[in-house]
Amino acid sequence: MFTHLALLRGINVSGHNMIKMEALKSTLEAIGFKNVVTYIQSGNVFVDTEEENAPKVGFLIKQEIFKVFGHEVPVVVVNKMDLENCFKNNPFLKDADVDLKKLYVAFLSNTLKSESINDLKISQFKPDEAAIDGNKIFIKYAVGAGKTRLDQKYIEKKLNLTATIRNWNTVTQLLNLYEERSL
Numbered sequence: 001m002f003t004h005l006a007l008l009r010g011i012n013v014s015g016h017n018m019i020k021m022e023a024l025k026s027t028l029e030a031i032g033f034k035n036v037v038t039y040i041q042s043g044n045v046f047v048d049t050e051e052e053n054a055p056k057v058g059f060l061i062k063q064e065i066f067k068v069f070g071h072e073v074p075v076v077v078v079n080k081m082d083l084e085n086c087f088k089n090n091p092f093l094k095d096a097d098v099d100l101k102k103l104y105v106a107f108l109s110n111t112l113k114s115e116s117i118n119d120l121k122i123s124q125f126k127p128d129e130a131a132i133d134g135n136k137i138f139i140k141y142a143v144g145a146g147k148t149r150l151d152q153k154y155i156e157k158k159l160n161l162t163a164t165i166r167n168w169n170t171v172t173q174l175l176n177l178y179e180e181r182s183l
Contacts, residue, residue, distance in 0.1 A: 001034070001048050003181055004057045005083070005174060007107050008043025008065070009074040009152065009164035017071040019043075027068045028061065039177055043073070044170070046181065054079065055109075074162040076107045080182070082135065083175040089133045092140040100168045104145060106137040106155055109162035119158050125150040139165070 011017040021038040024045065028036045033047040051057050054077040062075045086105055092098055111134045120137075122130045127142035128150050137155065141148055145167070155163045166174070 001050060002052050003035075003046060003048050003178070004054055004077050004079065005178065006043075006045045006047060006058060006061050007076045007078060007164045007166065008045065008061075009076070009162065011041075011043040011071065011073055017069075017073060019065070019069050019071065023069075024065070027064055031060065031064050035181070037177070037181075039174060040170070042170075043164075044166075044174055046177065058109075074109075074164065076109050076162055076164050078107055078135075080175070080178040082107070083171060083178060085133065086136065086138075086171050087175070089136075090138045091131050092129070092138055095140075098140070102141045102144060103168035104139040104141065104165050105168070105171050106139060106152065106163045106165045108135045108137065108155075108159070111135045112137075112159065116159060120150075120155065121158070122150070137163070 011019050021041060025036045025038055028045065028047055033049055035048040037046045038044065049057060058075040058077040062073060065071055065073045092103055112132050117130065117132045120130060125148065128148050129140045130150065131138045139150065152163045152165050
């Protein structure tokens with residue numbers, strides 16, 4: 001059995017793509033996922049399945065959400081190692097005076113090469129900063145996520161992929177939940 005974490009993009013935000021977590025849980029259990037657990041209303045869903053292939057799991061979830069709720073919701077699936085690597089590889093954690101409330105992680109549907117940072121043209125967003133690490137972009141906002149153009153829509157457009165962003169507190173909680181599942 002494999003545990004996957006599905007990160008749904010754009011549900012329950014500003015009254016759009018509304019899905020109750022209990023209904024989502026029931027829907028995913030009905031198509032065979034086990035031990036379905038949601039975390040907060042913004043679309044973080046743990047599932048256990050015999051399916052090892054993360055993109056296939058994401059596709060099944062996306063397809064079922066459209067079928068049942070009528071919403072086209074992009075899904076990025078990550079594993080425990082992806083979350084652990086956030087803590088090992090986030091360059092902004094090394095800053096002595098880092099404000100954790102300004103740290104975010106964009107989880108990507110594809111792995112990028114480090115030179116893809118050039119495609120983002122990050123210098124135009126200074127003093128915001130970003131660093132690419134495989135299927136993640138670590139972001140440190142100078143002011144905050146609500147006051148920048150370096151957002152999920154911009155990342156998706158520039159890199160031609162699906163991205164969903166989580167704040168550092170959520171990333172921390174998701175790793176804790178993954179570890180609890182392993183006990």
